[in-house]
Amino acid sequence: MSVASERRGFALPGDPIASNVNVDPRSYLYVYKIDDTIYAAVPCMYEIVDNTLKVIPLEGVYVPRPGDIVIGLVINFVITHWQVDINSPYIGILHASNVLGRPYNPAKDELREYLEIGDYIVARIDSFDRTRDPVLDIRGKDLGRITEGKIIEIKPSRVPKVIGKKKSMLNIIKNDTNCDIVVGANGRIWVKCPNKDLEDIVALAIKLIEREAFLPGLTEKVRTLIANEKHERGLL
Amino acid sequence: MSGKKAPFPLFKDGKRHDGRGPMDLRPIEMEVGILHNADGSARVKMGRTEVIAAAYGPREPPMKAMVLPDRAVIRFRYHMAPYSTDDRKSPAPSRREIELSKVIREALEATILTHLFPRTVIDVFAEVIQADGGTRTAAITAASLALADAGIPMRGLIAGVAVGKVDGQLVLDIDQVEDEYGEADMPVAAIVGLKKIVLLQLNGVLKPEEFPKALSMAWEGLKKIYEMERKVLGSKYKGV
Amino acid sequence: MSITPFNIPIVPKLKKETIYSLAKRGSRIDKRKLDQFREIKITLGAAGKAHGSALVELGHTKVLAGVKIEPGKPFPDTPDQGVLNVSAEFLPIASSEFEPGPPDENAIEVARVVDRALRESQAIDLEKLVIIPGDKVWVVWVDINVLDHDGNLFDASMLAAMAALMDAKIPQHEVLEDGSVKIIGPPVEPLPVRKKVVSVTIGALGNVFLVDPSLEEEAVLDARIVFSFDNEGNLVGLQKSGPGWVDWDRSLIAFNIAKNKYVEPLRALEEAFKVHS
Numbered sequence: 001m002s003v004a005s006e007r008r009g010f011a012l013p014g015d016p017i018a019s020n021v022n023v024d025p026r027s028y029l030y031v032y033k034i035d036d037t038i039y040a041a042v043p044c045m046y047e048i049v050d051n052t053l054k055v056i057p058l059e060g061v062y063v064p065r066p067g068d069i070v071i072g073l074v075i076n077f078v079i080t081h082w083q084v085d086i087n088s089p090y091i092g093i094l095h096a097s098n099v100l101g102r103p104y105n106p107a108k109d110e111l112r113e114y115l116e117i118g119d120y121i122v123a124r125i126d127s128f129d130r131t132r133d134p135v136l137d138i139r140g141k142d143l144g145r146i147t148e149g150k151i152i153e154i155k156p157s158r159v160p161k162v163i164g165k166k167k168s169m170l171n172i173i174k175n176d177t178n179c180d181i182v183v184g185a186n187g188r189i190w191v192k193c194p195n196k197d198l199e200d201i202v203a204l205a206i207k208l209i210e211r212e213a214f215l216p217g218l219t220e221k222v223r224t225l226i227a228n229e230k231h232e233r234g235l236l
Numbered sequence: 237m238s239g240k241k242a243p244f245p246l247f248k249d250g251k252r253h254d255g256r257g258p259m260d261l262r263p264i265e266m267e268v269g270i271l272h273n274a275d276g277s278a279r280v281k282m283g284r285t286e287v288i289a290a291a292y293g294p295r296e297p298p299m300k301a302m303v304l305p306d307r308a309v310i311r312f313r314y315h316m317a318p319y320s321t322d323d324r325k326s327p328a329p330s331r332r333e334i335e336l337s338k339v340i341r342e343a344l345e346a347t348i349l350t351h352l353f354p355r356t357v358i359d360v361f362a363e364v365i366q367a368d369g370g371t372r373t374a375a376i377t378a379a380s381l382a383l384a385d386a387g388i389p390m391r392g393l394i395a396g397v398a399v400g401k402v403d404g405q406l407v408l409d410i411d412q413v414e415d416e417y418g419e420a421d422m423p424v425a426a427i428v429g430l431k432k433i434v435l436l437q438l439n440g441v442l443k444p445e446e447f448p449k450a451l452s453m454a455w456e457g458l459k460k461i462y463e464m465e466r467k468v469l470g471s472k473y474k475g476v
Numbered sequence: 477m478s479i480t481p482f483n484i485p486i487v488p489k490l491k492k493e494t495i496y497s498l499a500k501r502g503s504r505i506d507k508r509k510l511d512q513f514r515e516i517k518i519t520l521g522a523a524g525k526a527h528g529s530a531l532v533e534l535g536h537t538k539v540l541a542g543v544k545i546e547p548g549k550p551f552p553d554t555p556d557q558g559v560l561n562v563s564a565e566f567l568p569i570a571s572s573e574f575e576p577g578p579p580d581e582n583a584i585e586v587a588r589v590v591d592r593a594l595r596e597s598q599a600i601d602l603e604k605l606v607i608i609p610g611d612k613v614w615v616v617w618v619d620i621n622v623l624d625h626d627g628n629l630f631d632a633s634m635l636a637a638m639a640a641l642m643d644a645k646i647p648q649h650e651v652l653e654d655g656s657v658k659i660i661g662p663p664v665e666p667l668p669v670r671k672k673v674v675s676v677t678i679g680a681l682g683n684v685f686l687v688d689p690s691l692e693e694e695a696v697l698d699a700r701i702v703f704s705f706d707n708e709g710n711l712v713g714l715q716k717s718g719p720g721w722v723d724w725d726r727s728l729i730a731f732n733i734a735k736n737k738y739v740e741p742l743r744a745l746e747e748a749f750k751v752h753s
Contacts (some may be wrong), residue, residue, distance in 0.1 A: 009471075012393070013384050014427065014429035039391070057387055058387065059276070060386070090355075130355075214472070304480070309479060309480040311479045329586050334478070335588050337477060337581070344719065345719030427721065433716060433724050436715070441706075447728075448731075451724075
């Protein structure tokens with residue numbers, strides 16, 4: 001099998017991609033190296049720019065990266081921190097001090113006033129190094145507890161398709177439905193619309209993208225779906 | 237191998253009991269993504285042998301104790317459905333299933349990049365729906381497809397096939413009849429892209445000079461099965 | 477279900493590097509050559525009440541196999557054959573890693589590898605073990621017990637089982653009017669052994685092959701292959717055991733090494749019986 005020399009392409013596990021190139025640090029989970037040759041470890045798209053290889057996996061779990069915005073589900077409270085399901089093999093840690101904005105005093109602070117088990121939150125991954133669980137932060141702008149709207153779950157590997165090149169797909173959905181949409185890197189999407197019908201339509205559009213991510217004409221299909229649904233529900 | 241003589245010739249005039257030539261694989265069907273819940277899944281059918289495999293993970297371990305600090309733990313089960321064989325097989329794990337679960341897990345250990353996901357568990361399960369010879373090799377092929385379907389990082393896809401010996405003739409991809417009445421059954425599995433053996437067993441007797449021959453027959457079969465695996469995985473991303 | 481073992485001791489990286497660099501220079505930590513077996517010692521009759529038994533010492537590895545022969549029913553599809561059963565237990569006395577309990581996947585694997593080699597080679601002539609055709613046959617139980625684990629339990633177990641079978645004698649018996657079998661005296665007639673079967677385990681480490689890996693070596697190997705031979709040189713069993721891979725083309729090198737080496741355990745077996753008689 002000859003090593004691919006094109007600057008972009010598709011690879012299956014075990015395919016040699018390139019030799020003597022640097023690997024983008026965010027791609028380390030999707031490739032492996034024997035001598036000087038880089039091989040794909042998952043079905044993926046790859047791109048070599050300035051002798052650096054970048055790999056986009058077409059399948060796989062969400063692995064947290066510092067800086068990512070994720071939508072988490074609070075699942076447990078353990079003395080000083082919440083455990084948050086971030087749809088990853090690793091459980092997110094949300095320290096009580098992060099939620100309160102100051103050190104936590106168990107005698108005085110009633111944490112259930114802030115967050116309960118079962119709450120969804122928009123959070124930023126603060127730190128993660130695989131030897132310990134990822135630490136979350138909800139103190140920034142547009143972060144915090146979710147109190148309304150709808151959460152849609154898709155495979156994390158499809159998130160780039162929902163966003164589109166330069167956010168093109170996401171903007172189309174937002175504009176065509178007038179909804180607020182926050183896309184978590186972990187495959188969870190928060191949608192808030194003027195009414196419930198529009199939330200359902202956004203969900204259908206996103207599920208369509210997830211299903212047909214690799215087929216042509218996706219943008220057209222999405223616009224058509226939204227228009228048809230709006231028509232059928234008398235929203236036009 | 238039952239040691240019994242077949243009631244009909246197993247190899248005559250260059251043809252096996254089912255009309256195949258010595259190097260002919262049985263008709264093969266492969267599909268991926270057939271289960272909704274599993275992270276990855278696949279169905280492999282070789283002749284009448286049919287196996288469904290699913291992969292979950294990497295995911296949080298079910299018990300805190302079940303972790304390794306520097307890599308993922310792999311759990312694998314080879315299991316035969318009670319109705320998969322001629323006589324009903326008890327659903328309880330037999331010693332054979334325990335041994336096969338071990339050797340296949342060890343084969344998967346060689347390809348899965350477990351060090352990329354410390355403190356997690358990767359689960360792979362293979363269910364034999366119909367057993368007609370070569371179930372463990374179909375199971376490992378299906379498991380490999382399920383892992384790729386799930387995006388679990390691997391060094392390469394694994395293909396498996398069994399070489400047998402019937403009426404003194406080495407043959408590729410034996411079925412149940414050839415397994416039962418033949419003189420040897422040699423299952424082999426490899427990471428085809430890297431040409432590394434990950435599973436190798438022999439049940440039966442081979443003359444020493446037959447072993448290298450049997451291995452090269454297996455290699456021809458594995459290459460074909462590997463190409464089919466790549467095709468079925470690639471077809472999932474047609475528009476890409 | 478099979479699970480990656482998660483309670484085995486960590487192998488220091490330094491040790492792995494030492495073993496590998498020694499091996500690349502043709503040497504091993506116990507000063508053996510790469511293709512050298514440890515000293516093989518076989519003691520027959522080690523378990524007094526067994527119908528046949530043997531204690532095999534392979535370096536520090538000790539395996540005791542005992543044979544018990546009893547009258548029983550044949551399998552329905554082989555009414556004119558005796559029955560052979562092989563099982564193995566890794567006793568907790570053998571290693572701090574062995575927990576008491578029913579045989580785990582490792583013990584089951586050893587038992588089945590030994591069983592297949594004995595069965596497929598037809599080492600025991602099962603057709604000579606019929607008492608009343610279709611109704612009563614001799615059932616031969618081979619129980620392998622690992623007493624001390626210093627690596628290569630496959631070869632030691634194969635040798636112990638084979639020696640125990642060669643040592644075994646069938647109880648003197650009498651068939652009563654009602655069809656039952658009565659044991660009337662101590663065993664006298666030797667079990668009908670047609671072939672002798674031995675195995676050679678070869679460990680792969682990088683580009684090097686090690687024959688009869690010790691426990692320390694097993695902990696750092698890429699993989700092992702167990703090659704079983706009968707006394708005519710036929711290949712009667714194969715088992716790649718352990719996680720890891722073996723390079724396809726190099727596996728034939730391992731096979732050739734095994735083909736040349738199986739005569740050593742075979743000779744040890746034959747020597748044990750020369751002295752005995």
